[in-house]
Amino acid sequence: MNTRPDEAMEQRVHQIACERSNATESSLAADARQQKLIVYSSAPVKSKGVSGSAVAPVSTHVRYRPVSRGYVQALEGQIASLEKFITKLITVDSNERDLLLRNFSSSSNHLHVDSVASAEATEASTSEIPIRSRTGHLRKLKDGKAAEFYGPTSFFQISPSQDPASYVDESLVESELIPGSASLDDFATVGDSSSAFSxxxxxxxxxMARFFQHQYQYLMCLYREWFLRDFDAGAGPYYSDLLMxxxxxLGAIASEEIALRDLSSVFFNRAQELLYGGALESPNLTTLQALILLGHREIGIGKASxxxxxxxxxxxLAHEMGLHLDPSNWTGxxxxxxxxxxxxxxxxxxxxADKQLSLYFGRPPALYPAESDVRDTERIPxxxxxxxxLNTYIMQGTSETAYEDxxxxxxxxxxxxxxxxxLHRMITEVFENRSGKTDETVLSTSAKEIHVALTKWSSDLPSKLHWNQWTVGHVPSLVLHLHMQYHAAMIILHRPPRHMFRDPxxxxxxxxxxxxxxxxxxxxxxxxxxxxxxxxxxxxxxVHILAxxxxxxxxxRYIEKSLWSDAEFSRPINLVIGALDSIAxxxxCxxxxxxxxxxAISGSTDESAQIESPQSFDLMTSLTGADYSSMNQDLEFEMDDVNIGTFMPDAFFGDGYQWDDSFDLDPASVDLFNFENPMP
Incomplete structure (x- = not known):
């Protein structure tokens, strides 16, 4: 009998695929039944105690929120993706099968070994949008002594432009952007001896009160209650002048009053003076907390580096202090x-903070979940x-349980x-540059799994954190911001590569x-x-959410070839612009x-030009030649200060794209870098 050597392997793979699909579908059905269950209990419960008397009913009318449609669809997509991956295992030879299996780990969902897809596999997957995780931008100073990398999840991806030679960063400014901000020299006499800023x-x-009222919920790097206790006492392990x-x-920069906002740099300079004056030589927990807050401020005002x-x-410092290991590990x-x-x-x-900054800049994270066993935080008395x-330092007349009511x-x-x-999984498994040569089917499967994880996270939110399009009434700002992050992550995960926009x-x-x-x-x-x-x-x-x-x-707009004047586009873009003006x-930044x-909007002067994607609409080219004196009067920046290089795979340029003749860009002013070659 003529049988192929891999026939037994194929049969076994097919059997596993069927079993896995059936198990997943059964689990989904059980999950749906459990979520949709409505429990009615009116009969008394018999006690097994000595008296044997009946007690009151346990519960009546307990309703569970049904499984969201998005979560069900995400699970269905994951099943289809797994079936496709298993089918591919059957079609390839044993060597490539070993590579694919080694590259795919269902337990950790991490991509370990690079592999190259076969021609047949590439043709079979053309019905799906390929994942291009290696695109990025390099901002390099012309003196060649400094460079900044911005990856595929960064706000540089705002533009539909495809021109790889047109990325000139005119707006990333390494200078203070706050008008009228004071320098340290202006307040050289301000120190501990002065009561004005002590x-x-x-x-x-x-x-401090403004920070705890409005910003603390987004930056919970310190324990408010115990910080205030030590501040009131004048000393303690959870307070330091640097942290204060x-x-x-941060409290000053978020103030509506310009006079208070201008004081932000005063307090920053004082904090920096304490930081370099000795805090870094013997750092403690408050040093780490202060660094998180100071880093947040500096990036927000344009001091990204x-x-x-x-x-x-x-x-x-988190690693140095052993914070990545749960405190319960330490005996004695x-x-x-x-x-x-x-x-x-x-x-x-x-x-x-690490994940948010990695997403913002498109750079690799520093803290990995696999290296940590820290338990979830919980509220302490x-x-x-x-x-x-509470009444002395935050707000008079506030209930002791105001933040828990x-x-x-x-x-x-x-x-x-x-x-x-x-988000960490999304960054490392889908957009991490080191996985750029990983098989597209494996990347697609990882993306589907992350999509399922996101939808499950949303569907599992408790009622006080839940929001959908039919929610009415007042919604806490924390809830709205949480869902904004979720939907921004969904867009980043599913946003197609820009060169695919012309694909029907x-x-x-x-x-x-x-x-x-x-x-x-x-x-x-x-x-x-x-x-x-x-x-x-x-x-x-x-700002990253808005971008x-x-x-x-x-x-x-580009895909549908619509006009700027269409309400379907003008209304949402105006809402985004209004939000940017407010947050600016x-x-x-x-x-x-x-x-x-x-x-981009003002650059198109006629309807025919508006129908086409504006090639000048790019974060790094759109301000070239434009008059922005009215917008950024305080920017101390020259266009000749920087060059931009781009990281893009060769396949990105394989479709014979023709550059727009309207571009007048000197190629000598732009440095292009090959991702495979290190920067000089």
Whole structure:
């Protein structure tokens, strides 16, 4: 009998595929039945005690939220992706099968070994949008002594432009963007001897109160209650002047009053003076917490390099202090329950900041879940003097349980951490440059699994954190921001490569459908937020959310070849522009995205030009030759200061794209870098 050597293997793979599909479908059906269950219990429950008497009914009418349609569809897509992967295992030879299986780990979902897809596999997968995780941009100073990399998840992906030689960064500015901000020299006499800006001064207490009222929920790197306890006592392990000045710098920058906003640099300079004056020589927990806050501020005002370094120091300190290991690991430790929980809180704050910055810049993360066993944070009892501290330092007349009566901040923070765990997978498994040669089927399967994880995260949110398009009434700002992050992540995950925008199949692809669905939800969230809350209280990462929304709007317009004047595009883009204008008062880095959108809209003068994608609409080219003196009067920046290189695979340029003749760009002014070759 003539049988192929791999026939037994194929039969076994087919059997596993059927068993896995049946098990997944059965699990999905059981999950749906459980979620849709309505429990009615009116009969008394018999006690098994001595008396044998009946007790009151346990519960009546307990309703569970049904499984969301998006989660069901995500599971169906994951099943289809797994079946396709298993089918591919059958069609390839034994050597490539070994590579594929080695590259795919269902337990860790991590891609280990690079492999190259066969020609047959490539042809079979053309019905899906290929994943291009290796595109990126390099901002390099002309003197050749500095460079900045921005990867595929960064806000540089806002543009539908495809020209690889047209990325000239005119708006990423390494200079202070806050008008009228004071320098350290202007306040050289301000120190501990001056009561005007001492930690116990009225202005410091006012800015600290604003931070805890409006910003703390997004930056929970410290334990508010115990920080205030030690501040009130004048000393303690959870307070330092460095941390206090860092808090004041953030509280000032989010102020609506210009005079207070200008003080942000004063407190930042004082914090920096303490940081380099000795805090880094013997760092403690408050040093790490201050670095997270200072890094957040610096990136938001346009000092991206310094902010990135501050944040990196915080992540390194987390490892140095052993925060990546749960405090319960240490035998013989006399740490109290409170101290252990504060250590956990600090680690998870660093973890969240790491993922947000990695997504913002498109760079590899520093903290990996596999290296940590830290438990989820939980709320610990308030200190005995909490009621007095609350009324003295945050807000008069506030109930002792004010922050637990409605939405519990710690519960919101726990789900923020869970979302960032999924974002870590998205960054490392789909967009990490080192997996650029991984088989497309494996990448697609990983993307599907991450999509399922995101939809499950959303469907599992508790009722106080839940939101959908039919939610009415007042919604807490934390809830709105949490869902904005979720939908921005969905857009980034499913956003097609820009060179695919001209493919007719892209319009009907599931990836584009997912992008449009999340864009619609994101626009509704922005509308609700603008009516109910102030943009100035949001973290600077909100700018990345707006840039992601703008990229989806411009992608949709490009694919559908619509006009700028169409209400379907003008209304959402105007909403994004309005949000950018508002947040730019707090975080000037928003001016970068705002200027790009304005240039793209004003650059088209006739209807025929508007129908085509504006080739000048690119974050790095759109401001070339434009007059932006009215927008960024305080920018000390020259166009000749920087060059941009791009990281793109050869396949990106394989479709014979012709450059637009309207471009007048000197090739000598742009350095292109091959990803495979290191930078000089």
């Amino acid at each position: 930690p116990q001064s009225d202005i410091c207490r006012k800015l 000045y860092s808090i004041c710098a 310094r902010g990135w370094l501050f944040s990196g120091m915080a992540f390194r 430790s006399d740490d109290s329950r409170i101290e252990r929980e504060i250590l956990r809180r600090t680690y998870w704050a660093a973890f969240v 308030y200190p005995p003097e909490w009621a007095s501290l 409605g939405l519990a901040l710690v519960a919101g923070w726990v789900h923020q951490v869970e979302l960032c765990k999924i 199949k892209v319009t009907t692809s599931q990836d584009v459908t997912n992008c449009y669905s999340s864009l619609e939800s994101l626009i509704k969230l922005l509308g609700i937020y603008s009516r109910q809350h102030s943009y100035s209280h949001l973290p600077f990462t909100f 992601t929304a703008a990229s989806a709007i411009l992608m949709k 008062k707090t975080w000037p 928003a001016k970068q995205v705002r200027g790009v959108i304005s240039s």
